[in-house]
Each structure stands twice: as C-alpha cells, then as structure tokens.
Amino acid sequence: MVVPKTARADDSLSPMVEPRLRILFAAPAWWPSHSFGGPVVAARELVRRLSDRGHAVEVVTTTLIDLHERPSRHSSTAAVDGATVHYLATPLRYRWMGITPTLPLELRRLRRPDVVHVFGFRDPVTTWTAAWCRLRGIPYVFEPLGMFRPRLRKVALKRTLDATLYRGVATGAAAIVVASNRERDDVLAGGADVPVRVRGNGFPEPASGNGSDGQLRTRTGIPEDAPIVLYVGRIAAGKGIEHLIETARRIDDAHVVVVGPDDRHGATTLMDDARADAAVAGRIHTLPVTNRPPLELYRQADVFVLASEGESFGMAAAEAASSGTPVVVSDRCGVASFFASGEALVVPYDGDAVVAAVRRVLSDPELRKSLSRGGIEAARRASWDRVTDVQERIYREAASRTAATKLATDGS
Secondary structure, eight states, X not given: OEEEEOOOTTOOSSOEEEEOOEEEEEOSOOTTOOSSOHHHHHHHHXXXXXXXXXXXXXXXXXXXXXXXXXXXSSOEEEEEXXXXXXXXOOSEEETTEEEOTTHHHHHHHSOOOSEEEEEOSSSHHHHHHHHHHXXXXXXXXXXXXXXXXXXXXXXXXXXXXXXXXXHHHHHTOSEEEESSHHHHHHHHXXXXXXXXXXXOOOBOOOOSSOOOOOOHHHHHXXXXXXXXXXXXSOBOTTSOHHHHHHHHHHSTTOEEEEESOBOSSSHHHHHHHHHTSTTTTTOEEEEOOOSSOOHHHHTTOSEEEEOOSOBSSOHHHHHHHHTTOOEEEETTBGGGGGSOTTSSEEEOXXXXXXXXXXXXXXXXXXXXXXXXXXHHHHHHHSBHHHHHHHHHHHHHHHHHHHHHHHHHHXXX
16 A cells, blocks of 8 residues: 655656555553653654554553553553554553563564554563564664653662663664654763654644633632633642742732642642642642643633743643643743744743743733734644654654665675
8 A cells, every 4th residue: 555645846757655654653651541741642643643644553552541540450452543552461560660461472463563663761661662673673763752861760770771771772773753852952962872853742733712611710719800820731840830839929819720640759749738828828729630631721721831840842831822821831841942932931940930921921911912822823833744744754764774774784
C-alpha cells in the first residue's frame, strides 16, 4: 500500500508515492491513563493522525491508570484511535514504572515494524523494547519526555543507571526526538551522540464558541466578581505550586484553582498548609483530574499559570491558549518558545515575577483580550497536523538510514 505525494511542478513523471509504515510505539502508560500529564495526550494525538494517514500503528504498554489504582494483572488488546494497543499484564509497579513479564513474548509475536517509537525513559517497557530493537536491527526513535537530564529525586542513582543500564537506549537510537529547544539543550548537554530532532508538540484545535458549562464558580463557591487563576497538571515538586500560593496571598481577591492528580511529592501538603493561613482561607481550590483536557475550565478562568521549574513542553499551557485563556508561563517551560511576542506572558521562574504577571493580566482588560487572541493564533500556527508531518519525516529518515547501512554491510 502507498500514500500518494504530490509531484513538483517540474516533474515529468507520475506523482511520487511513499510507502505506508508499520510503526510500533512502546510507552509506560497509554490512554485511558490520565494521571501522567501531557505525554499521554501527545502520544494519542500523534497516533490518531498517523493512523488516519494509513500507517499501521501498534502500541505495547502497561495497564497502569494512575498512581493510586492497582493495574490489571490481565493482558488485553483494544483498538484505540486507529491503533492496536496491547495492554500487558502488570502484576508489579513502582510509581509509573510497570513491570510487564509478558513483554518479550509479545514483541516476538508482533509483525516486524519498520520503525519503533520508544516513548519514555527509565522504565521497563521502553528499556526492554529498545534492547529488542538493537538485537533485531530495527530502527527506533527515542523520545525521553523531558527525563533525559536527571533531576528532582535520586539524581545520583539516575546518573549511575543512565551510564550503565539505560545507556543503550539513547546510544542505539536512530534519532532522539524532543518537544522543544530547551529539551534539546538538555539532551546535547547529556552527551548524546545521535541526531537530535526538535519535533515540538501541537496545540489543540481552537474551539468555536464558548463551550463552557459555567459551573466552575458554583462547584467551588467562588464569587462572581472574583478573578480565577487556574493551574492544570500534576501536583508535584517543581511545578511552581508555591508561586500559585503566593499569588493568592498577594492578590487579595484572587482565587487559585488547581486541577490535577497528587504526585506524592509533598506539594499537596504545601497547599493544605496554605489553606490554614487566614490570608488565603477559602481562596485555594483543588479539583480532581478527568480523563480529558478540562477545556470548559480553561474558558472560565481569567488567567492560566504554568510556573514550572522545568518542562520539556507544557501541554496544559497549549490547551489553555487554544481555549482563548490568557497564559502566564515560566521561561523554563519548552512551550514558551512556541509563543510569539504578545501571545503569552513569559516570565522567569521567580515568585515575584509570576505574581506581577498575574496581577498585570487581571488588572488590564485589554491585555487579557490581546493575550486571548494571541493564544488562539499560536494554536493555529502550531497544529498537530504540522507536528505529525515532522514526525513522519523523522520515521522515514530513521528507516532509510538503517536500510542504507544494511545494504552497504551486505554488499561489503
């Protein structure tokens, strides 16, 4: 089967054709898992479009759903977004790292892929799949999802394991795919010696109309005239939760709404302690995560804040922008470079800077309107279709380089 490609104006031959690819994704978690942030959303968007283009996509993953629910000990296969997803029995897990004893057998059963996408780092599924690819001579692209540079917990142990157990994941890849220039810099600083390609992530398609259920204030008891500062993401260290609390302390009428799962980093305790402070009593609210982007919540917020210490991308900021919500984002988030001037307020990772930016947005109606329009323009420019174009080219380059190498080796 082939996918037609439009010929150039000076071509005298028939239109060019490119073969459809057989693509295997390996990931530590997959839809409907909704507690592991933007990567699951990004993977789903890519797979849907790759399948729509006629490529045969399969996925091997765990049965993890979130950090609290026990994963299933039974394997199953389902059609999800046009792909065949193999959810492998996961009798053991450590946080988001599921142990899947049947993975080697499942890989042997699958039809040989043209290229593999290793979607994650330092977990059994991606580590084993990358090793299988190297043994079989199958090209793979490695996407570390912002985890290439060790940070937060157990940094020394991670560095030791990266130099030994996990070393081959990066060195054996045909290419390393990253979501931003910031992540590329981390990968290059880590000594990567294979091609590093910045693919980016897409913004959701801007929705027409309001589409809001209008119930956020009712659910949280926020007064009609009080401004809403929204954060969506994991409640974890390094996410700037302390800056959100400081915003509530220093902007008297602002209500902070946090939507996301507790990542057990102690950030929830920080919020609980803040609630006991009379200065912010009743103005910090937590809502549970859902299994889809909370677009109706974005549209009811006056400003969205992603003040993280470091994000390879920052999908929630893209979702907020595409919803027309003014965005304040730290310059340590990869998504910041995808906003042109005037499309978002990009600030240092600093409490004073975050509070000042939020206050500026809340006090200036014209700025809010301008940022709303700018965010939608950014979303139209950074569509998932364009991102998929780039990813498709990366796959073909990886497959063609491996084929050329094999041909040269066989002919020598």
